[in-house]
Amino acid sequence: MDHNTIAPHEPPSSADGKALDIDTVNDAAEAMLADLELSPLTKTTYRHGLHALVRYFHLTCDAYDEADALAPCPIERIDEETLAGFARYLREAYPDPRARPGEDQGPTRTARTYMVAARRLMNWLDLRNLLPEGVSFERMVRRIDAGRGHRRQGYPQRRVDPEVMRVLTHYMRQKLPERGARRLVILRNRVLMALLYDTGMRISEALALSREDVLDGRAHKVRLTRTKNGKPRTVFLGEETRRLIAAYVQERERADARDDVFAPLFVSHGRGRASGERGMSPITPAHAWRIVKSAAQAEGLYDNTSPHSLRHRRAQDLLDEGMPLEWVAALLGHEHPDTTRVVYAWETDEDRLADMVATFGRKPTEAASGTGPSGSA
DSSP states (O other): OOTTSSOSSOOOSOSSSSSOOOOBHHHHHHHHHHHSOOOHHHHHHHHHHHHHHHHHHHHTTTOHHHHHHTOOOBGGGOOTTHHHHHHHHHHHHSOOTTSOTTOOOOOOHHHHHHHHHHHHHHHHHHHTTOSOTTOOHHHHHHHHHHHHTTOOOOGGGOOOOTTTTHHHHHHHHSOOOSSSHHHHHHHHHHHHHHHHHHHOOOHHHHHTOBHHHHGGGTOSEEEEOSOTTSOOEEEEOOHHHHHHHHHHHHHHHHHOTTOOTTSBSSBOOSTTTTTTSSOOOBOOHHHHHHHHHHHHHHHTOOTTOOHHHHHHHHHHHHHHTTOOHHHHHHHHTOSSHHHHHHHTSHHHHHHHHHHHHHHHOOOHHHHHHTOSTTOOO
């Protein structure tokens, strides 16, 4: 299969809907692109957007191999939540690198363009009566508009699930097969969860790592050069994380002798990947997002749980244990400690304030009677 093309089939020649024989999103995308009078550049951009839509459908079912391969996706998968869900996915998968921490990020230009492509495809299907029975394009659009009034707030207003570390224990509990791609996937997911928490890295920083950067688990610290603000910083690997990395790398080398130290640390282990047919292909941010989401859903965690939640949890744990704010800011790569306080420390400040109130305050009845620890009648 050519992985740069949505569908391996020739697009249908009819544009009036009478002779169309389309049952996958992939075929519908190619047929629509053939119908539209677009510049080559715009058509290429739309095709990338429709690639993302096909990946989104597969990732919602945890079908990582199918997502990577852009496997055919049945039109029956489309429902009236499709466009709204795709919009949320795009905001997570294509974040704005220029946004400041704590800001409520809107869609990037890429996400907006991809959303236009998806909407045009849904409208194209609707006009040809190809949407699943009972699904209306107009209602799909209204669901997007309704969601805009409830767009997620910036991190200063969002709580991280206090049990977020169960995304790690979820994968640690999974039984390892004796061999095969599934064994590699579980080992990789364990490393990713542990590394994100241990180092407080952003997901983009973690996915930029190579085996060489972590010395196959022997490195105690890593110098990050590809950071959000462009300023290098150092993060530190604990013993447990190093052990998980070493086990994962050792298994990779056993599965494929061509896997070398210059390969990405986090790679896809789908069909053909572990055997090295096309080299070691790194996983995408969207793939990593789904790895965390899948574990969070299985563990019953908050819907807002994402890779960033592990960074948030690490920062709050360090602050709760008394690490000075400026040093937590340095570990996270924040230029100003105020950013760390606003984005990550607000829950810690709330807990400390609650403890102070409980320590020094009186019950209402004690205050009314003038008794209690703060005074007497």
